Amino acid sequence: MTAETLHRIQFALTASFHFIFPPMSLGLGLVLVILGVKSVRTNDPKWRQLSLFWTKIYGLIFALGIATGIVQEFEFGTNWAVYSRFVGNVFGSLLAAEGIFAFMLEGGFLGLMLFGGTKLGNRMWLFATTMVVAGATFSATWIVMANSWMQTPAGYEVKDVGHGDQAFMTSFVDIMFTPSFINRFLHVMAASWMVGTSLVLSVAAFYLLRKRHVDLAKTMMRVALPVFAVTAIFQAFVFGPNQAVTVTDHQPAKLAAMEGVYQTDTCVPMYLLGWSNSATEETVGVSVPCMLSFLATGSFDGEVEGLEQFPQSDWAPVNLVFQAYHLMIDLGTIFVLISVLGVGLWIWKRKLFHTRWFLWIMVSSIVLTQLATLSGWWTAELGRQPWVVWEVLRTSGAQSPNVSTIQVAISIAMFVVLYAVLFVMFLWLMHRRISEGPQDPPSEDEIESLPDSFGEIFRKRTRT
Amino acid sequence: MWLNTTWFVLYVVIIVGYAVLDGFDLGVGMLSPFIARNDHEKRLLLNSIGPIWDGNEVWLVLAGGALFAAFPFVYASLFSGFYAAMMLVLLVLILRAVAIEFRSKSENPTWRKTWDWFFFGSSLGITLLFGVALGNVVRGIPLDSSGNIHTNLFELLNPYSLLVGITAVAMFCLHGAFFLTQKLEGDLLDRAKGLIPRLMGVFFVLATVLVAWTLTADTYIQDNFMDRPWTVVFPLLALLSVMFAWKLNTRGAYLAALLASGATIALLIATVAAGLYPVMLPSSTDAANSLTVHNASAAEETLKVMFVMAIIGLPFILLYTAGVYYFFRGKVTLDEESY
Incomplete structure (x- = not known):
C-alpha cells in the first residue's frame, strides 16, 4: 500500500470517529438550552432534574469530542505537510479563528456548565450552557467554512514566491463565505x-x-x-x-x-x-x-x-x-x-x-x-x-x-486499538448512566438558594 | 516586517498561556500519587482541576491553530518531522482527557486505580514530550533545504533534550504544588506544602545546569544575547522570580508564590524565545535552512487578518478565563457532580 493511501486511511478513520461526537453535543446542547429556558420560566424542579441528567451525558460526549478533535488539528501538519504549506495562508486562519472565537468560549464555560447544576441558579446555569452551546456552534461554523473552502475554494490566488505553489489570500470574506458554505x-x-x-x-x-x-x-x-x-x-x-x-x-x-x-x-x-x-x-x-x-x-x-x-x-x-x-x-x-x-x-x-x-x-x-x-x-x-x-x-x-509508510501503519494501528477501546468504554458508561436514570430533583428551596446573577456569583453570597 | 515579529511575540504569549495554565494541572497529575493516598484524596486532587483543566488545554489547541495560520512552514515541518513524537503526544492527550472523565464513573476499585495511573502517566508523558520537543528545537534539528526534517524518535531522545524534559517535569510539579496549596486542606495541604522545598531545590539545580549548558554549548544563542544585551533581563528576572517564590513560600504567602512560579515559567520561555529570535526552527545541518519568522510565516495579508482577530478575541478570553477562575476559587469540596 502506498504512503498516500495510508495517510488517507488514517485521516478518514480518525475524522469519522471524531465525527460521532460533535453532532451529538451540538444537538444535545440545543435540548439543554430548551430545558434551561423551561427551568427559568416555570421554576419546576423537574426541568433541573432533566438538565442534570443530560448535562452529565453531555460531559461524557464532549470529553470524547475534545480528545479526538485535537487529533484532527494536528494531523494536517503531521500527515499532510505539503497540503499545510500550500493552504497555510488560507486554511490555517480558519482553524486559528476557531481556536480564538469558539474553543476558548467552550473551554472557558464548560466547567461552569458541567459543575453548575449544584452551584448556580437557573438563570446563570442557562447562561453558562448557552455560552458552551454558542461556542460549539461557532466551532462548527469555522470548521464547515474550512471544509467548504476545500470543496469550493474562493478568495485566493496561487503564486510561487520561492516555496513552490501556495494559495494566497485575496479576500478573507470570500474565503469565509465560499459559494457552498x-x-x-x-x-x-x-x-x-x-x-x-x-x-x-x-x-x-x-x-x-x-x-x-x-x-x-x-x-x-x-x-x-x-x-x-x-x-x-x-x-x-x-x-x-x-x-x-x-x-x-x-x-x-x-x-x-x-x-x-x-x-x-x-x-x-x-x-x-x-x-x-x-x-x-x-x-x-x-x-x-x-x-x-x-x-x-x-x-x-x-x-x-x-x-x-x-x-x-x-x-x-x-x-x-x-x-x-x-x-x-x-x-x-x-x-x-x-x-x-x-x-x-x-x-x-x-x-x-x-x-x-x-x-x-x-x-x-x-x-x-x-x-x-x-x-x-x-x-x-x-x-x-x-x-x-x-x-x-x-x-x-x-x-x-x-x-514513512511504516510510521503511518503503526500510528493507524495505535488509533484503531485506542479508539476501539474508547468506544466500548463510552458505550458502557452511557449504558450505566442511562440505566441509573435521572437522580431525585433538588428542592425548590435549594435551587432558590443558589447564586443567580453576576453580582451574587462574584460575591458568592447565597440567597436566604 | 513588524507583523512577523508581532506574531512571534503573540505566539510566545500563547505558549506561555498554555505552560502557565496547563502547567499546574499537569503538575497536579504528576503529584497525585505522591500526595493522595486514598480514593477520597485522589478525587479531591482530580476535582481541584476539574472545572478548569479543559479551558487550560484549549491554549494548546489555540497554539496549534495559530502556528498553522501564522507560521505554516514551521507547523508543517515540525509536526511532520516529529511524526512519531507527535503521535505519542496525541495518545497521551487522549488518555489524559478520558482518564479525568472516566475515572469516577464507576465504583470498581481496579477501574479507578487503572485510570489514576493513566492520569499520572499521561500528565508526566505530556510534560516530558513537550520538554524534549522544546529541547530539540533549541538544539537544532536536521532540516533540509525544502524544509523537511529527517529524524527519528531515538535521535530526539538526546541528553540535552532529556534534561529539558526533566526540568519541565520539576517545574510543573512545583507549579502544581503551589496551586494545590490553594485547593487542599488538612493533611493533604501539609503534604503538598512539605513537597515544595524539595521540588524547588530540584528545579533550581536542573534549571541552572540547563541554562549553563545552553549558554556554553549553543553559540547561536550566545551571539543573540551578545547582540541584544537587553534581552538578558528575561533570564535575570526568571532567577529573581524563583528567589521571590522561595521567599514567599517561607513566609506562607502561597498564592503570591503560585503567581511567582507562573512568572518563572513565563520568563524562562521568554528567555528561550529571545535567544532564538528571529529563528523559530534552527537547522542543525545548515543554518541557511533554518526556518525564521520571515521565511516561514504566512503572507502579510493573512497575518493582518489574524492580528485583527487576535486583538478582538484575546480580551474576551482573558475576561472569562479570569471570571471562571474567580468563581471556582477556594478549597475544593466534592458533590454529586464531581469527577
Whole structure:
C-alpha cells in the first residue's frame, strides 16, 4: 500500500470517529438550552432534574469530542505537510479563528456548565450552557467554512514566491463565505440537531418501554420530538435539496459520482438503491424517473452533466460515493416517515407513549442518525477526490514526504486499538448512566438558594 | 516586517498561556500519587482541576491553530518531522482527557486505580514530550533545504533534550504544588506544602545546569544575547522570580508564590524565545535552512487578518478565563457532580 493511501486511511478513520461526537453535543446542547429556558420560566424542579441528567451525558460526549478533535488539528501538519504549506495562508486562519472565537468560549464555560447544576441558579446555569452551546456552534461554523473552502475554494490566488505553489489570500470574506458554505452549514447544523434530539428520543423511548421514569420520559419526548420532526422535514425538503443544487453548480463531477451518472443527459433518474460500476460505466437499481434532473436543475428535463465530461483521472471512487450518498438520503427519507408517524401518533391518536413497535424504532433512531451524518460526511469527502482542494490541489502528493509508510501503519494501528477501546468504554458508561436514570430533583428551596446573577456569583453570597 | 515579529511575540504569549495554565494541572497529575493516598484524596486532587483543566488545554489547541495560520512552514515541518513524537503526544492527550472523565464513573476499585495511573502517566508523558520537543528545537534539528526534517524518535531522545524534559517535569510539579496549596486542606495541604522545598531545590539545580549548558554549548544563542544585551533581563528576572517564590513560600504567602512560579515559567520561555529570535526552527545541518519568522510565516495579508482577530478575541478570553477562575476559587469540596 502506498504512503498516500495510508495517510488517507488514517485521516478518514480518525475524522469519522471524531465525527460521532460533535453532532451529538451540538444537538444535545440545543435540548439543554430548551430545558434551561423551561427551568427559568416555570421554576419546576423537574426541568433541573432533566438538565442534570443530560448535562452529565453531555460531559461524557464532549470529553470524547475534545480528545479526538485535537487529533484532527494536528494531523494536517503531521500527515499532510505539503497540503499545510500550500493552504497555510488560507486554511490555517480558519482553524486559528476557531481556536480564538469558539474553543476558548467552550473551554472557558464548560466547567461552569458541567459543575453548575449544584452551584448556580437557573438563570446563570442557562447562561453558562448557552455560552458552551454558542461556542460549539461557532466551532462548527469555522470548521464547515474550512471544509467548504476545500470543496469550493474562493478568495485566493496561487503564486510561487520561492516555496513552490501556495494559495494566497485575496479576500478573507470570500474565503469565509465560499459559494457552498451557507448551504453546507445549514445542512450540517440540521443534521446535528437531529442527532442530538434522536439521542434524547432513544433514551426516552427506552424508559417508556421499560416503564421507568415514565413521566420524565414523556417530558423528554415532548421536548425532543417536535425539534426532531421539524428539522427532519426541513432537512429533507429544504436544506438537503439546496445542498444538492450547490454541488450541481460548483462540483458537477461530484454530483455525477453521487448518482452514478456517466452520460450527460436530460430527464436523469434518481436512484433509491443501486450499484454503480465505473469500469463498465453502468448504474443499475431502483430509481425515480427524471427526479435528479428536477432536483439539480428545477426542471424534469433539465440537463445533468455526466462523468464522461471529465477525464477519468478526475473521477471520485464512484460506487463508494454512490453508496454513501444513497445511505444518507434513504435514511433522510426514513426520518421524515418517523417524524410524521411520531407526530401523528402523538397528536391525532394520543397513543405515542404506548405504541411499542414505534418506541422500538425510536430507540434505534440514534444509530440511524449517526449513520446518516457519517455517510453524509463520507459523501462530501470521498466525492471531493481525487482533489484535496477542489480542482486546485490533488490529494496524491499532498501528504508529508518525510513520513514513512511504516510510521503511518503503526500510528493507524495505535488509533484503531485506542479508539476501539474508547468506544466500548463510552458505550458502557452511557449504558450505566442511562440505566441509573435521572437522580431525585433538588428542592425548590435549594435551587432558590443558589447564586443567580453576576453580582451574587462574584460575591458568592447565597440567597436566604 | 513588524507583523512577523508581532506574531512571534503573540505566539510566545500563547505558549506561555498554555505552560502557565496547563502547567499546574499537569503538575497536579504528576503529584497525585505522591500526595493522595486514598480514593477520597485522589478525587479531591482530580476535582481541584476539574472545572478548569479543559479551558487550560484549549491554549494548546489555540497554539496549534495559530502556528498553522501564522507560521505554516514551521507547523508543517515540525509536526511532520516529529511524526512519531507527535503521535505519542496525541495518545497521551487522549488518555489524559478520558482518564479525568472516566475515572469516577464507576465504583470498581481496579477501574479507578487503572485510570489514576493513566492520569499520572499521561500528565508526566505530556510534560516530558513537550520538554524534549522544546529541547530539540533549541538544539537544532536536521532540516533540509525544502524544509523537511529527517529524524527519528531515538535521535530526539538526546541528553540535552532529556534534561529539558526533566526540568519541565520539576517545574510543573512545583507549579502544581503551589496551586494545590490553594485547593487542599488538612493533611493533604501539609503534604503538598512539605513537597515544595524539595521540588524547588530540584528545579533550581536542573534549571541552572540547563541554562549553563545552553549558554556554553549553543553559540547561536550566545551571539543573540551578545547582540541584544537587553534581552538578558528575561533570564535575570526568571532567577529573581524563583528567589521571590522561595521567599514567599517561607513566609506562607502561597498564592503570591503560585503567581511567582507562573512568572518563572513565563520568563524562562521568554528567555528561550529571545535567544532564538528571529529563528523559530534552527537547522542543525545548515543554518541557511533554518526556518525564521520571515521565511516561514504566512503572507502579510493573512497575518493582518489574524492580528485583527487576535486583538478582538484575546480580551474576551482573558475576561472569562479570569471570571471562571474567580468563581471556582477556594478549597475544593466534592458533590454529586464531581469527577
